[in-house]
Amino acid sequence: MRKILNFAHFYMILGVVSGFYYREITKLNDFTGDTQLSVVHTHLLALGMLFFLLVLALEKLFALTSSRLFGWFFWIYNAGLALTVAMMTLHGTLTVLGHGSNEAIALAAGLGHILLTVGLILLFVTLGKRIPAKQAAHPAEAAEPSTV
Known part of the structure; x- marks a missing residue:
């Protein structure tokens, strides 16, 4: 559980730093156009910090880390x-500096998105294995019936 919390904290720090980087590099270069740097901050905070805080809560409820698939999900x-x-x-930095992007960047970004998708699939498979298929409607129903 500590590792999940540490990664959420790490992504929070990166999110704040990326927002600062975006503001400073655009200001230093008098850049006013659109750039992907404007959403790096949001991606890190949402897909990093908030996501892993949610995974931390799910870990507390369902002991996800006891599944062998959790490690695969986590690192992928x-x-x-x-x-x-x-x-x-x-x-985004190349855009601000006035340089064009190339196909290698697009290919690597696409691979990153594929890895994110595979990771999410692994998370859902892990959740499916850790959550019981059927649960009693009320906790009292799970207890032995009384003979009164």
């Missing part, structure tokens, strides 16, 4: 998020 999702955000930052 993080790799996808890191690659996606890195390519957004690179592409």
Whole structure:
């Protein structure tokens, strides 16, 4: 559980730093157009910090880390998020500096999105294995019936 919290905290810090980077690089270069840097901050906070805080809550409820698939989800999702955000930052920085992007950046960003998708699929498979298929409608129904 501590690892999940640490990653949420890490993404919070990166989100704040990326917002600062966006503001400063555009100000230093007198850039007023559209750039992907404007959404890196949001991606890190939503897909990083908030997402892992939600996973932390799910871990508390369903012990997700006891599943062998959780490790696969965790590292594949993080790799996808890191690659996606890195390519957004690179592409946005090149835009601000007046340079064009290339196909390699688009290809890497696409791979990042694919890894994110695979990670999400693994999370849902893990959840499906950890959540019981049937639950009693009321906790009292799960207890032995009384003979009164």
